[in-house]
Amino acid sequence: MSVINSALRSAAACALLAASSFAPASAEPSSDVLVVYFSATGTTQKAAEAVATELKADLFAIEPVQPYTAADLDYRDPESRSSKEHADPSVRPEYKGDPAGWDQYHTVLIGYPIWWGLAPNVVYGFVEKHDFSGKTVGTFSTSATSGHGGSGTDLAAKAGKGDWKYHQGFKVGDPEDAPVSWARTLK
Ligand SMILES: Cc1cc2nc3c(=O)[nH]c(=O)nc-3n(C[C@H](O)[C@H](O)[C@H](O)COP(=O)(O)O)c2cc1C
DSSP, rough: OOHHHHHHHHHHHHHHHHOOOOOOOOOOOSEEEEEEEOOSSSHHHHHHHHHHHHHHEEEOEEEOOSSSTTTTTTTTTTSHHHHHHOTTOOOOBBHHHOTGGGGGOSSEEEEOOBBTTTHHHHHHHHHHHHHTTTOEEEEEEEESSSSSSTTTHHHHHHOOSEEEEEEEETTTOOOHHHHHHHHHHHH
16 A cells, blocks of 8 residues: 555656756756745745746755744744844855756846845855856845845845846735746846
8 A cells, every 4th residue: 555655656746847847957957047046935936937937947946954934934023033044144044955057057047035125144145155257147036015125236245256237126016927027128
């Protein structure tokens, strides 16, 4: 019985992989555009997937080794994990893996939720770890009300290299296709 269950689970996993429209960025690049994103509650993930589909780009999710719980994300609690990370800008939460074939990407677009007007610390960790020399870079965010602000230019300053020329925020209440419309302007 357990063998059958296990076989069924494997088949289901294969079907899911086959159904995915994205080349996993852990494989070799299938595009010269890479969309990298961090999303704690799914909003940025949706935007990133829409942008990647429009640009036929590869997609890489920054997944923290320790996922954020609802309590971690409580920005009203000064003792929550996200509040403490915000209070100490040197914190760099560990994340899983890195995109394969980094040097082959010409354009990298980085998406994240706005946390206290900026990108979350884990995104800074990704940006500091990678060499953006010779690459065109864009940043995009999702937020409640604040907008993109200086979040993209702050990441650019931390990266130090690359041509960080596109910065776009998407707020609650923006048209649902706003990420796709923005992606079209990059073609
Ligand atoms: C810790 C934390 C801080 C936030 N700070 C802001 C903020 O400064 N301005 C804002 O408009 N929204 C803020 N938000 C709301 C998120 O930016 C917004 O819900 C975002 O779309 C979530 O994206 P995600 O689902 O991809 O994680 C904050 C959310 C959290 C959890």
